[in-house]
Amino acid sequence: MILLINGEIMDRFDYTSDLEDGKMNTEVGYYNDISIIEEEEYMKKFRCMDYAVEYLNNELLGTFFRQGLKFGIYKIIDLHMPTKENLLSMVEYPNKDFILKYVNTAISLGLIRENYDDNTLELNNEFKYSSIHPKYQDLMDDYIAQYDFRTSLFQYALIGYNHPEILLNFKKDADIWDMLLNTEFMDITRSAASEVLEIKKGDYILDVGCGSRSPLYFSSKIAPNGQYTGVDISKKLITMAENRLERNGIECAKLKTLDFGETIPKTKYDSVICTHTLSYAKSPRLFLRKMMDSLKKNGKLIIIEEFFKDSANVNVELFEFYQSLNKYFIGYLSRSEVIDTLELLGYGFKYKFLGNCGLLIEKIN
Numbered sequence: 481m482i483l484l485i486n487g488e489i490m491d492r493f494d495y496t497s498d499l500e501d502g503k504m505n506t507e508v509g510y511y512n513d514i515s516i517i518e519e520e521e522y523m524k525k526f527r528c529m530d531y532a533v534e535y536l537n538n539e540l541l542g543t544f545f546r547q548g549l550k551f552g553i554y555k556i557i558d559l560h561m562p563t564k565e566n567l568l569s570m571v572e573y574p575n576k577d578f579i580l581k582y583v584n585t586a587i588s589l590g591l592i593r594e595n596y597d598d599n600t601l602e603l604n605n606e607f608k609y610s611s612i613h614p615k616y617q618d619l620m621d622d623y624i625a626q627y628d629f630r631t632s633l634f635q636y637a638l639i640g641y642n643h644p645e646i647l648l649n650f651k652k653d654a655d656i657w658d659m660l661l662n663t664e665f666m667d668i669t670r671s672a673a674s675e676v677l678e679i680k681k682g683d684y685i686l687d688v689g690c691g692s693r694s695p696l697y698f699s700s701k702i703a704p705n706g707q708y709t710g711v712d713i714s715k716k717l718i719t720m721a722e723n724r725l726e727r728n729g730i731e732c733a734k735l736k737t738l739d740f741g742e743t744i745p746k747t748k749y750d751s752v753i754c755t756h757t758l759s760y761a762k763s764p765r766l767f768l769r770k771m772m773d774s775l776k777k778n779g780k781l782i783i784i785e786e787f788f789k790d791s792a793n794v795n796v797e798l799f800e801f802y803q804s805l806n807k808y809f810i811g812y813l814s815r816s817e818v819i820d821t822l823e824l825l826g827y828g829f830k831y832k833f834l835g836n837c838g839l840l841i842e843k844i845n
């Protein structure tokens with residue numbers, strides 16, 4: 481693929497901006513943009529989100545190890561050097577699938593070793609905590625704190641995935657999600673999306689997997705003449721959002737309860753927002769196609785996740801281990817998967833990487 485950077489043609493991955501220490505690595509593909517030289521104000525927000533995720537990675541690693549310790553997994557391995565099968569019968573909790581997932585994640589992280597010859601497990605004494613040093617002043621405590629809630633569900637998952645204390649279901653546990661969506665981390669996500677898209681009065685915007693908090697935030701920015709359409713599979717989250725809109729006298733928002741993978745886009749929008757939703761899509765390809773089909777020519781799609789797999793400075797398997805307690809979670813994507821999928825689908829587009837967590841796509845035909 482050929483890229484145009486500031487008017488020059490280059491191969492797709494030939495260009496990596498060489499920014500001074502501490503600045504984001506902002507790669508641009510087929511994008512005429514001066515932000516390579518002058519960092520945009522909104523990049524501070526993307527950097528802030530990246531730091532929070534990197535810091536959390538260390539916290540999760542500690543928690544993950546302590547949980548295995550607390551529930552006796554490492555002790556059994558140390559004493560008996562069991563195979564995975566033997567270990568599962570020795571750990572006295574019923575959810576064997578979850579315990580197996582724990583062991584596989586611990587192997588992948590290098591905490592445990594599986595011997596190739598006889599498949600026995602042993603502790604990896606050479607394991608070292610790799611410490612990442614984010615800029616602590618940029619950290620957002622409430623993002624870290626809400627993960628404490630998620631990791632505390634470990635003990636219930638040992639009993640069964642359907643344990644009543646595992647309150648992460650978008651449909652049943654909308655009240656918990658309403659709180660989880662109300663963090664500084666999520667606020668920064670929304671304002672970063674709004675700034676990158678340059679959302680203004682009169683815009684038409686579609687928000688995919690809008691949840692309960694974003695509808696009021698974004699529709700206030702385009703009111704009264706614009707149109708905000710928010711779709712979400714959770715009727716309860718949609719109802720909460722509708723109540724908020726009504727209390728604030730906002731009339732330019734239309735909210736729909738539906739699975740976005742099953743929609744047929746009719747309206748064309750200036751912007752499509754997909755924040756912290758793509759990792760729940762059963763078919764990311766279908767999701768991406770529908771989002772692109774919903775855009776006008778030169779319309780923009782912003783995707784923000786906690787991170788993209790191919791750019792993040794974190795242990796992806798740790799996040800996936802805890803996220804998998806939510807049955808809707810499918811997995812994090814890499815930026816190249818998104819770009820390659822859009823190319824395969826035949827769209828003409830420009831793209832821009834925003835830190836490790838953001839991807840801006842502009843549809844050009």
Ligand SMILES: C[S@@+](CC[C@H](N)C(=O)[O-])C[C@H]1O[C@@H](n2cnc3c(N)ncnc32)[C@H](O)[C@@H]1O
Nearest residue numbers: 650689690691712713714739740755756757760
């Ligand atoms: C982590 S929340 C993010 C909410 C919102 N985008 C925000 O940034 O505040 C993920 C949302 O995606 C919704 N969701 C998941 N899968 C979906 C699907 N297939 N179609 C529509 N919404 C979906 C969930 O109900 C949930 O509200």
